[in-house]
Amino acid sequence: MPSLPRPTTELSADDARRIALRAQGFLGAPNRKAGVRGVLRHLGAVQLDTISVLARSHELIPYARLGAIGRKTVDTAYWTPSAGGTSAARPHAFEYWSHAACILPIEEWPHFAFRRRAYRSRPHWHHALPDGVYDQVVKQLRAEGPLTATDLGGAKKTSEWWDWSGTKVAVERALMYGEVVCVERRGWKRVYDLAERAVPEALLHDELDDAECLRRLVRLAGQSLGVGTRADIADYHRLKGEQVDAVIADSGLVPVTVEGWGKPAWADPAALETPPRGRHRTTLLSPFDSLIWERARTERIFGFTHRLEAYVPKPKRVYGYFAMPVLAGGRLVGRVDPAREGRTLVAKQVTLDEPRAVPAVAQALLEAATWVDCTNVRVERVDAPALREPLLRELARTLG
Secondary structure (H helix, E strand, O other), X not given: OOOOOOOOEEEOHHHHHHHHHHHOOOEOOOOOOOHHHHHHHHHOOEEOOOOEXXXXXXXXXXHHHHOOOXXXXXXXXXXXXXXXXXXXXXXXXXXXXXOOEEEEEHHHHHHHHHHHXXXXXXXXXXXXXXXXXXXXXXXXXXXXXXXXXXXXXXXXXXXXXXXXXXHHHHHHHHHHHOOEEEEEEEOOEEEEEEHHHHOOOOOOOOOOOHHHHHHHHHHHHHHHHOEEEHHHHHXXXXXXXXXXHHXXXXXXXXXXXXXXXXXXXXXXXXXXXXXXXXXXXXXXXXXXXXXXXXXXXXXXXXXXXXXXOOOOOHHHOOOOOOOEEEEEOOEEXXXXXXXXXXXXXXXXXXXXXXXXXXXXXXXXXXXXXXXXXXXXXXXXXXXXXXXXXXXXXXXXXXXX
């Protein structure tokens, strides 16, 4: 790593935790006026995932910060352009590879030029591309778009998920190159259009060099995290450690030390100006929420070890298929593995760290139930049997 200025600010572990919570939108009054679009711009990236239990992850992320907003408004907020007036309608977001497949604010399109260039120069692909198919896909999108892979001629050759058709390979490659953009998800299928049509003209360029792109993304990651180590900052948009090293001194972030972290850290200077205060949010968190998506950071800040067990064989699961951490009072106090049966939200497994967590878990369950139009909550299993009855009483009291 390059030599950096000596940190002048020392943060306690609690300071760092509160700074991180505020930066992620969980401490202080939420900006309800800005809504879902405000959450997207504040976080810089909202991860997508195919799993849907209560709802899909990109719905759960604004819900966790804003409360029980109308679910139908979430996709509309991401994907529907602003009214054009005298100018063309302006999109708010695009989908691209960031931390993973993410919804990103449209104004960040130029700052992913470094990644588009890297994909264009990539010598190896896992899927073969038949001759002429790439040009045919671009031609069809120009004539007929926006289109799904199915509209373009089919996404798969067989029923196997990995067995992409030539059309799907071509359109995904065009997406990575930046010639094509995913402009929305329709029934969870990507809807593709030409970048020249979907991205505002002022943003449609790859003029920024790699250093400029990386400086911007490192700064954004630092702002979204509040405070983080090199690994935290790199992970946010899945940069390489050496890419962070090359630009962090010029990113605007400031070096700090954090009690107990044991590694150098950087903070958003704006986050250090005022102490983080305000109301804490109580909520269920998607495992793909940017507050907790980096597991080592989650353990370091919250003392909470979490693992998504959806891909773990059922007999080996400890907390459940889609266990959602419960955030309350600025701490992670337990887990709920949820499901839905008609109008009932089912807590298949509840894991409580201590008796004091019971009211918070009940509150989080009831708000989530309301949000997904459930009128009842059923608890199947509580890992601490002695806390089952207190939890049921709390749920009944609040429901009653």
